[in-house]
Every structure is written in C-alpha cells, then in structure tokens.
Amino acid sequence: MTGEKIVKIEPVTRLEGHGDITIKIGKDGKVKDAQFNVTSTRFFEKFLEGRFAEEAPKLASRICGICPEPHHLAAVRAVEAAWDVTPPASAVKLRRLLINAKQFSSHALHFFALAAPDFLVGPFGDPGKRNLVTITKALPDVSKMALQMMQFGQELAAAIGGTAIHPVTAIPGGMLNPFSEEKRDQFLKRVTDVKQWTSDTVSLAKKIMDDYMDAITKLAVGPTYYIGTHNEGALEIYDGNIRIMDPDGGIVEDIKPKDYRKYFAEYVPEHSYATHVYYKPVGYPAGVWRAGSLARINVVDRMATPLAQEALQELRAKLGRPIHATFAYHWARIVELVQAIEEIEGLLNDSQIVSKDVKILDVKPKKGDGVGCVEAPRGTLIHHYWTDERGIITKANMIVATNNNIGGIEKSLMEVAKQVFEQKAHQKLKLPKPMIS
Amino acid sequence: MTKRIAMAQLTSCWGCDQSLLDLHLGLLELLPELEIVYWPAVVDFKLKDLESMPDESIHIGLVEGSCRTEDDVRLLNIMRAKSKILVAWGVCSCYGGIHGLANQWDLDELVDRKFMKADTVTDPRLPSENVPPFVSNVQPNVDVVDFNIMLPGCPPTSKNTIEALSAILSGKPFDLPEKSVCDQCPKVKQDKHITKFHRTHEGRIDPNKCLLDQGYLCLGFATIGFCGAICPTVNSPCKGCFGPVLRVKDHGAKIISALGAIAEMTPEELKDSFPDPIGSFYFTDYAASYLSRMRNKARSKRK
Numbered sequence: 219m220t221g222e223k224i225v226k227i228e229p230v231t232r233l234e235g236h237g238d239i240t241i242k243i244g245k246d247g248k249v250k251d252a253q254f255n256v257t258s259t260r261f262f263e264k265f266l267e268g269r270f271a272e273e274a275p276k277l278a279s280r281i282c283g284i285c286p287e288p289h290h291l292a293a294v295r296a297v298e299a300a301w302d303v304t305p306p307a308s309a310v311k312l313r314r315l316l317i318n319a320k321q322f323s324s325h326a327l328h329f330f331a332l333a334a335p336d337f338l339v340g341p342f343g344d345p346g347k348r349n350l351v352t353i354t355k356a357l358p359d360v361s362k363m364a365l366q367m368m369q370f371g372q373e374l375a376a377a378i379g380g381t382a383i384h385p386v387t388a389i390p391g392g393m394l395n396p397f398s399e400e401k402r403d404q405f406l407k408r409v410t411d412v413k414q415w416t417s418d419t420v421s422l423a424k425k426i427m428d429d430y431m432d433a434i435t436k437l438a439v440g441p442t443y444y445i446g447t448h449n450e451g452a453l454e455i456y457d458g459n460i461r462i463m464d465p466d467g468g469i470v471e472d473i474k475p476k477d478y479r480k481y482f483a484e485y486v487p488e489h490s491y492a493t494h495v496y497y498k499p500v501g502y503p504a505g506v507w508r509a510g511s512l513a514r515i516n517v518v519d520r521m522a523t524p525l526a527q528e529a530l531q532e533l534r535a536k537l538g539r540p541i542h543a544t545f546a547y548h549w550a551r552i553v554e555l556v557q558a559i560e561e562i563e564g565l566l567n568d569s570q571i572v573s574k575d576v577k578i579l580d581v582k583p584k585k586g587d588g589v590g591c592v593e594a595p596r597g598t599l600i601h602h603y604w605t606d607e608r609g610i611i612t613k614a615n616m617i618v619a620t621n622n623n624i625g626g627i628e629k630s631l632m633e634v635a636k637q638v639f640e641q642k643a644h645q646k647l648k649l650p651k652p653m654i655s
Numbered sequence: 656m657t658k659r660i661a662m663a664q665l666t667s668c669w670g671c672d673q674s675l676l677d678l679h680l681g682l683l684e685l686l687p688e689l690e691i692v693y694w695p696a697v698v699d700f701k702l703k704d705l706e707s708m709p710d711e712s713i714h715i716g717l718v719e720g721s722c723r724t725e726d727d728v729r730l731l732n733i734m735r736a737k738s739k740i741l742v743a744w745g746v747c748s749c750y751g752g753i754h755g756l757a758n759q760w761d762l763d764e765l766v767d768r769k770f771m772k773a774d775t776v777t778d779p780r781l782p783s784e785n786v787p788p789f790v791s792n793v794q795p796n797v798d799v800v801d802f803n804i805m806l807p808g809c810p811p812t813s814k815n816t817i818e819a820l821s822a823i824l825s826g827k828p829f830d831l832p833e834k835s836v837c838d839q840c841p842k843v844k845q846d847k848h849i850t851k852f853h854r855t856h857e858g859r860i861d862p863n864k865c866l867l868d869q870g871y872l873c874l875g876f877a878t879i880g881f882c883g884a885i886c887p888t889v890n891s892p893c894k895g896c897f898g899p900v901l902r903v904k905d906h907g908a909k910i911i912s913a914l915g916a917i918a919e920m921t922p923e924e925l926k927d928s929f930p931d932p933i934g935s936f937y938f939t940d941y942a943a944s945y946l947s948r949m950r951n952k953a954r955s956k957r958k
Contacts, residue, residue, distance in 0.1 A: 228702050231695045234669045240785050255785045258666040258724050260754035261765040263773060268759075269934040272856040276894060277934075280753040283670020283810060327676065331697060345699040351686055362680065369679035380889035382677065383670040383810055384896075387889055390856045395889040483777045486770050489784040493776065502777070581856045602774070609854075610930060615774040 221245060225639075230254075232332045232349070234284045235620060240489070241635045249639050252632040254624055256492035266614040271297045271583065271605045272390050274614075278601060279384035281618065284327070286384040287320035287375055288594035288619075289601070291456065294388040296601040299476070299588025301390055301609065303581050308573035309392035314456045315565040316378045316385065317592060321455060322558040323371025323382075324595035325511075325551045329423070330364035333548050337426045340652030341433075341644070347654075356654040360422070363415050370405075370412045374562065377401050392577030399572045406566045409559070416559045420529055423552040427536075429650035430545070435537075436647065437637060438544040438630040441465035443497050443507035445622065446514030447475075447593045452522040453514055453557060455593035461517040462497060462507065467540040469517065470497075475591030478600055482617055485625070494625035495617055508626035509597025509619055511550035516540040521553065523560035529553040544630045551595075583609020594619040658714040658824060661693035661705065662744075663734045665727040665796070666754065667720025671745040672696045674810040678817060685817065688824055706733060713737045715823055717744040721751050721796055721942070726787035728799065735800040740823055743802045744816075746809040748795070750898045750906075751942020753809070755793045758947045759933060761954065762791050792951045793942045804829055808881060809896035809939050815881060834880030835900050840887045844868060849918040852928040860890045867892075867917070872935060877903065877910045894938040905945050907936035 227239040236258045242251040262281055269277060278293035279286035291313055298305065305313075331350045338357070339348045354361040372382040378397060379385025387394045427434060442465060449458040462471040462481060471481055484493035485502040497505030507513070516539060521527040530553050537546055565571055587604040597619030604613040637643035662672065676697075678685060691698050692713060693705045716738025722728045735741055743749045751758075757765055766789070771779040796802065806819050822829035837844070844865040853870045860866065866873035866887055873892035875884065879900050886893050899906035911932070918925060929935045933946070941947050 229695050231699045231701070232697065234672075234696065236664065236666070238785065253785060257726055257786055259769065260666060260723060261757045261769055262754075264760060264765050264768040265754065265756035268931050270854060270931060272854055273894075273934065276891075276938075277753065280668050280670070280809070283668035283673045286668075286670065331676070349691075349698040351691060351698065354683060354686060358683075362683070365679045365682065368676070372677050372679075380891055381812075381885045383673050386886050386891040386894075389891075394855070394860065394891050395862075479775060482775055484773060484775045485778050486776060486780050486782060488780065488782055489786060491782055491786055493770075493773075495775075498777075577859065579859055608930065617775065 232335070234282070239631065241631075241639070243639055247640060249632065249635045252628060252635045253489045254628045254631060256490045256620070256624065259491040263614045263616060266603070266611050269611050271300065271603060271609045271611050274601075274603060274611060275388050276384065276386055282594075283383050285320060285324055285594045285596065285619070287316050287379065288592045288599050290379070290385045290388050291317055292590040292592045292599050292601040294390060295457075295590030295592070296588045296603045297390045297590070297605070299590060300586045300603055300605050301582065301584050301588070302586070303390050303578070305392040306575060306578060308570045309576045310456075311565055311568060311571050312378055312393050312397055312576060313388060315397075315562065315571065316375055316388075317456050318558045318561045318565070319371045319374035319378065320382075321595055322555060322562065323368045323375065325555040325558065326364060326367040326371065326419070328595065329419070329548060329551055329555070330361070334426075337430060338653045340649065340655075343652055343655075352654060363418065367412065367415050367419070370408060374405055377405065389577065391579075391581035394577065396574050396576045397572055402566055402572050409563050409566065413559055413563070416556055420552055420556060423549055424532070427549050432648040434543050434545040436643065438634045439542050440629055440633045441540075441542045442626045442629060443500075443505060444513035444516045444540060445507050445509050445598050446517040447591070447598060448518045449522070451519035453518040453520070453526075453554070454522065457592070460591070460598060463517045463540060465540075465542075467516075475600060476589040478589065478591070478602075478617065482600070484617070484621065490624065492624050493621050494628070495621045496625055503625065503629075506625035506629055507622065509622035510547065510595070511554050512541060512544075512547040513597065514593065515550045515553055521557050523557050523564070525560055526553055526557035529556050583607065596620065597622045657688060657690040659692050659712065660689045660715045660717070661691075661713045661734065661738065662696070662717045662719065663693060663705075663730055664695060665718065665720030665731060665747070666723035667745070667747050667752065669696060669719070670810040671719040671816075674813050675816050677813045681813070681817060685820065702730070705737065708737050710736050711739050714739055715820070716741045718742065718748050718796060719744045721747040721754070721793050722790055722799065723754065723793060724787040724789055728790065731796055731799055740803045741800070742804040742806050742819065743796055744806050745811055746807050746896060746898055746939045749797060749805050749807045750940035751793045751795045753939050755940065755942030755947065756934065756937070758792045758942055758950060762789055791954060792947070795943045805831065807831075807879060807898040812882060831901060832880055833901055836875030836878045836880050836882065836884050836887065836893050836897075839880045839882075840865070840875055840884040842866065842887055847917050850920060852918075855892060862890055866890070872929075874910060874936075877906060877913060895936075896939045898940050905943070906940050907932070907944055907946070910936045
C-alpha cells in the first residue's frame with residue numbers, strides 16, 4: 219500500500235453554487251473522510267439588516283439566480299407575517315403560479331442540462347463530452363423539447379414577476395402588477411404542447427431509470443431523515459405545514475413553519491461555509507435530513523394533482539416509501555414536474571388569476587418578527603425577519619434549501635466513496651449501453 | 656471557425672448563467688459557434704484544465720460574480736491571463752453586486768453574525784479546512800484586473816448577453832447605451848411636484864404614470880437604460896440594479912444630488928424619508944461607491 223491519498227474534485231460541475239469535494243483515503247485503502255466543501259458565502263443575514271423590509275423580496279431573490287422566485291416569495295411572506303398583513307386571494311394565486319412556473323423550468327433544467335448527460339453519455343463517458351452541448355448535437359429533438367419546456371416556465375415566471383431573474387412584483391399586501399387576460403390566453407394556448415412534452419419526459423425518465431435500476435438501487439442508498447411541505451397530506455410548495463420523516467419512514471413531526479427553531483438546527487462544519495441543517499431533537503449527525511424532490515415525495519401521502527399522483531404511484535410501486543436511493547431524486551423531480559404543469563394549467567384556468575385587484579391598500583409596518591416558508595426546487599426554504607416599528611429589518615435568519623441538503627449529500631458521498639474506492643462497486647454495476655457514444 | 660469561450664463564477668448567485676441559458680432555442684444557434692473550454696455550471700472541465708491552458712488561449716472570457724474569497728481572486732487572475740477578451744459579466748463583476756452591501760461592516764462582524772450568532776447555529780466556529788479565507792471587503796472586479804468589456808445587469812438580460820457575444824464574435828465594437836431606464840420606460844412623465852416619498856407597499860400605484868412623479872423612489876433617471884425598463888413597466892420602482900448611466904462614477908451620489916433638485920422638500924425631510932440611504936441608493940453597487948472605498952481605506956489603515 220502507498221501513502222495516504224486525497225482525491226479532490228475542484229470544482230464540482232453541473233451544479234449551481236460553489237463547491238469542491240475532498241475525499242481522504244488512508245494507507246489501508248479505507249475512506250477516512252468525504253467532504254463537500256462549499257467555498258464561499260455572501261453574508262445576506264448581515265446585510266439585510268437596516269434595509270426597508272418591503273424591499274427584502276428584491277434583495278433576497280439575489281441569493282439564488284436559478285431559484286429566485288422561492289426566495290422572493292419566502293421573503294414577502296416573512297414580512298407579511300411580521301407586519302400581520304394578509305394579501306388578497308388573487309395575489310396568492312399569482313404567487314402560486316409564479317412558484318410553479320419556476321418549479322417547472324428548474325426541474326426541466328436540472329433533469330436535462332445537469333443530470334441527463336450522466337445517463338445519456340454514461341457515467342464512464344468522456345468528461346469533455348458529458349454535457350448539454352453534446353445532447354443538443356446527438357439528440358436534437360430531445361434538446362429542442364427540453365429547451366422549450368424551460369422557456370415556457372421562465373417566460374411564465376417573467377410574465378408574473380416582471381423578469382424571471384430576479385422577480386420584482388411581490389410586495390407586502392399582494393402583487394404590484396396584475397396578470398392580463400391577453401397574456402393568460404397566450405400561455406393557456408401553449409399548455410397543451412407543454413403537457414405533451416412533460417408526458418414525453420416522464421416516459422424518457424422512466425426508461426432511463428429502468429436502464430439504470432442497478433445503479434439506483436445499489437449506489438448511495440443510505441437512510442436519512444426527510445423534510446418537506448404538505449397541505450392535508452398532499453405535496454405543496456407555497457404554503458403548508460412541514461413534515462419530518464424519520465429514516466424508517468415514520469412521520470415524527472408535523473409542524474407550523476413559524477415554530478421551526480424548535481426542530482431545525484445548524485451545524486457549522488470545519489470544512490464548509492454552508493452549514494448542515496439537522497433535526498434538532500436527535501442531534502448531529504444522527505438527525506441529518508434531506509430536502510427537495512425525493513424528500514417531499516417521501517413525506518407526503520399523495521400528490522396534489524391527478525397525473526402527478528399516477529406518476530408517484532408508479533415510482534412507489536418500483537421503489538417503495540420511503541425511498542433512500544439518492545439517484546431516485548431524478549425520478550422524484552419528474553413526478554413534481556408533472557404536478558407543476560397541472561397546477562399551472564389549473565391556475566391559468568382560474569378566473570381570479572386575471573383579477574385587477576391584487577394588492578390591499580392598507581399595509582402598515584410594525585415591530586415584530588415573521589417567518590416565511592416555501593419549497594424551492596431543491597428543498598424547504600425559510601426566511602425569518604425581525605423588523606422595528608418603521609418596518610426596517612433589525613435581524614434576519616435564513617435556512618436555505620442547500621443547507622437542508624448538505625449533511626445528506628455528504629452522507630451519500632461517504633457511502634459512494636466507500637463503494638467506489640474500497641469495494642470497486644462501480645465496476646460491478648449492470649449499466650446500459652449509453653444512448654450517446 | 657469556432658471561438659474558445661470560458662465562463663467563470665466568482666462569488667455570485669449564478670443568475671448570469673441562467674440568463675445565458677434563457678436564450679433557449681437561441682442556444683442552438685449560438686453553441687455551434689463556440690468551443691466551451693470552461694463553464695462549471697454546464698460542462699465538466701475542472702480548474703486544473705483551465706490553469707493548464709496557455710495564456711491568451713481563450714478568445715472570450717466571461718467573469719460573473721465578485722471576489723469574496725482568496726480563491727475568487729485567484730480565479731479572476733487566471734481568467735485575465737488566459738483570455739484575450741475579458742468581459743465583466745453582470746453587475747457583481749462591474750460594480751461588486753448586491754453583496755457589496757456587506758462592506759458596511761468589518762469582516763469580523765459578518766463572520767460573527769453568520770457562523771457564531773445565527774439563531775439556529777448550535778456549533779459556532781469559523782470553518783477553516785479546505786475553504787479559502789475571506790477577503791476583507793468586496794471590490795468591483797474592474798478594480799482588480801483590466802477588463803475589455805463591461806456588461807452590467809442583475810443579471811444582464813439574455814438579449815444583452817447575446818448582443819455582446821455577437822459583437823465580439825463578428826469582431827465589431829460593443830458599446831453600452833447612452834440612455835437611461837427612463838428613456839426606455841413606457842410610463843407617462845409629467846411635471847414633478849414631489850412633496851413626499853412613498854414606500855413601495857404604500858397606496859396604489861397608477862400603472863400609467865411615471866412612478867417617480869407619483870412619489871415612489873424609482874431610480875430609472877440615474878440608471879443605465881440597458882434592461883428595457885423591466886421593473887417600472889410592471890409597477891415596481893427601478894432599484895438601479897444595472898448600475899449608473901454612462902460616465903457616472905458614483906451611482907448613489909448622482910441620485911442624492913438629483914433628488915435634492917427634483918423633490919420639493921427640505922434636506923431634513925429628504926433625510927427622514929430615507930433612513931437607509933445605502934440600501935436605497937446603492938442596491939448593487941455600494942462596493943464601487945466613494946463611501947465604501949473610503950471605509951475600506953480606513954479599515955486597512957486600522958490594521
């Protein structure tokens with residue numbers, strides 16, 4: 219045996235955000251440590267202090283350029299909670315349309331641009347070719363469909379938010395801009411095609427998942443806790459209670475987001491600027507949980523829409539509940555993609571969506587604190603602000619999707635590192651012939 | 656012939672990448688003209704691949720984000736050395752970006768809030784293993800290395816980015832517009848008689864009239880007209896996120912002096928209307944302001 223070895227991946231690619239991976243392998247060939255190093259942070263919690271709280275939705279959206287809509291909405295809901303303001307139902311519907319538009323475009327982006335290259339070019343394909351550019355050349359029809367799906371979601375988000383990156387229309391008390399009938403009609407006309415593309419994506423995802431079932435069920439399948447939002451048991455992304463599921467699949471908590479501090483805690487690792495969020499009563503690392511698509515479909519009883527429910531039933535028939543297999547995130551994402559387009563269609567057909575009356579007039583700042591919680595594509599997102607009597611932010615605390623996942627990511631990383639470096643498990647997998655070679 | 660292009664992300668939100676991807680079907684026309692040699696968001700080349708390229712071997716280098724860590728500074732310098740044409744991609748790169756607002760505090764205070772005193776933190780410590788040290792303050796990248804092209808915006812729109820890339824690819828000059836956001840705004844302007852400023856959540860905005868005329872702090876008059884007046888068009892006052900109009904060095908100073916002239920209010924009344932001048936007047940470019948530079952100078956003297 220040679221000396222201690224360090225495997226470094228710098229940077230991790232096809233992800234949003236700044237991260238490296240460091241794996242330490244001892245002289246005996248055993249994996250000693252697997253780290254996910256998040257290498258920067260911007261200190262939003264500090265520089266939100268002193269700002270007008272009604273501007274927080276525009277500041278906070280800048281936390282993430284890929285998912286600004288959930289940040290925009292978590293922020294506005296936090297301010298409304300602090301100021302005791304209730305927006306009109308029409309505004310809530312517009313916000314739901316906005317967050318579902320983002321959910322749709324983000325899931326399509328993640329599946330086709332970030333994840334699909336691994337499956338279509340194959341895990342052992344040339345790294346220089348394992349990307350979206352290759353897919354556009356080799357599978358022009360699939361890539362055209364994928365790009366149009368992303369386009370639909372982004373353009374719908376822009377139609378409501380002013381721009382998809384970074385939206386500006388949510389304000390304490392409602393929305394600054396109504397949705398016109400003309401625009402509504404334009405998007406409704408496109409929905410039929412988009413639903414067909416979504417259904418084609420479900421078929422493609424099922425084929426990929428079947429092809430890779432050996433890898434999915436064997437690599438990185440360690441149990442964790444899971445968190446996600448629901449409304450009477452159905453998967454919900456704008457407003458609901460948070461369920462926490464234990465590694466055996468039991469629901470151990472069903473909480474109001476405003477009580478999050480009793481259940482959520484942040485562990486600061488030595489080796490990452492992103493904290494690891496965990497289930498406080500159990501402690502760290504036993505209480506590490508995962509969030510996002512797979513966690514959400516684990517904690518909910520059902521999807522909120524019929525076609526998504528069918529897709530969930532197929533997934534559960536294959537992999538059960540709870541599902542610990544990390545690679546099943548891709549499939550779960552597609553189940554949610556279906557719910558997003560069904561929610562979009564329902565909202566576009568709701569006459570209130572084109573209401574001219576989308577903001578209440580009597581909005582007054584007050585001293586207090588408020589929690590806003592939504593589901594971002596990659597997981598549960600909490601903004602908590604304290605404001606003074608003028609409505610200026612005096613303190614902010616945020617639990618973002620990334621941090622809800624990093625403890626779990628690191629756990630998966632450790633499992634897979636052991637499987638690869640100690641057991642050479644990747645060489646024994648039954649893998650399909652890559653679609654693109 | 657394809658041109659070699661690299662996209663590098665310093666500390667940022669990655670919105671500039673999403674904006675480029677939002678060309679959607681337009682990507683199918685653009686991609687065949689490019690050979691992507693580095694773009695962590697989309698392709699699998701690593702930092703060592705970028706480092707091993709000869710100097711000036713990349714035709715177009717796009718740098719998103721600004722420097723919050725020493726790794727960012729290193730990547731910025733690598734990108735300068737390897738690129739023939741270096742583009743400051745987005746407002747972070749040009750002016751420091753939203754996290755420039757953190758320059759109001761010393762690094763110790765920032766670290767203290769995030770890692771030591773956050774409400775939900777149970778194990779306070781400053782991470783130090785396999786993470787790069789922070790730099791003491793955020794600067795515009797253009798203060799650190801020379802750039803060939805400025806492409807401001809938070810983020811630059813897909814249209815902005817494709818216009819700049821098309822100009823570079825065809826060897827034409829790329830110039831930023833002389834216009835302001837007001838020049839692009841569809842709302843009707845009348846004489847200004849501002850006697851009171853309203854906050855954005857207050858009252859009902861008339862969708863047809865100039866927001867500033869109605870007493871909402873819309874910064875379109877001092878902000879470069881490059882976005883198409885996205886925000887005022889949807890009744891959301893311009894925050895100035897694309898940076899100042901051309902040749903203005905300090906965005907906030909320009910806004911403050913203009914407000915003095917526009918508003919029919921005493922200096923005290925104006926001051927009372929804006930208890931947060933930095934957040935109100937330097938949304939994404941505080942790092943480029945005289946105020947921030949002076950503070951940084953004093954900070955480094957103290958050390």
